[in-house]
Amino acid sequence: MYQVLFKRLEGNEDIKLPSKMSEWAAGFDLQAAVSEPVVLGPGERKLIPTGLSMAMPAELEAQIRPRSGLAFKHGITCLNSPGTIDADYRGEVKVLLINHGQEAFTITRGERIAQMVFQVVPVVTIVETDELPETVRGAGGFGHTGV
Structure with missing residues (x-):
């Protein structure tokens, strides 16, 4: 088990820490810490604060992913x-x-806007080589394995 520390930034005492909405959920929901409602027009993008900072072990990364309900609806x-x-x-x-x-x-203050999923990051060593091992697929790219 990993421990991740969260700090509420000043003025965000009302913002909940990330939380799972069901027992087996993979993601922790994040809330919007906007000071006033933010209107996101069609095709528009905006960076939305959560009012939180965090510290996690070096073995982890946190992935920010969409909430399926907001995407669908x-x-x-x-x-x-x-x-x-x-x-x-x-x-x-x-x-x-x-x-x-x-x-x-x-987007209103306290609205659940995304989810955070933690993943273990493997330790990887990059090695340069002049030749790669052969595979059946070879250099076949996009669409190579079927429709």
Whole structure:
């Protein structure tokens, strides 16, 4: 089990810490810490604050992902999805939202806007080589394995 520390930034004492909405949920919902309602017009994108900063072990990353309900009902999703928060970042967690819907959408304080999923980051060593092992697929790219 990993421990992740969260700090509420000044003026955001009313904002809840990230929380799971069901026992087996993978993601922790994040709330908007906007000081006044933010209108996101069709095709518009905005960076939405959460009022929180965090510290997590070096073995983890936090991925910011869309909430399926907002995406389905209103076309609201995360533009950089999944967005990665590295373990050494200590600034405010913010969510880059975009409106792919047909109508303006208003984001209010405390609204659940995204989810945060924690993943273990493997330790990887990059090695340069002049030759790669062969595979059946080879260099076949986009659409190579079927429709």
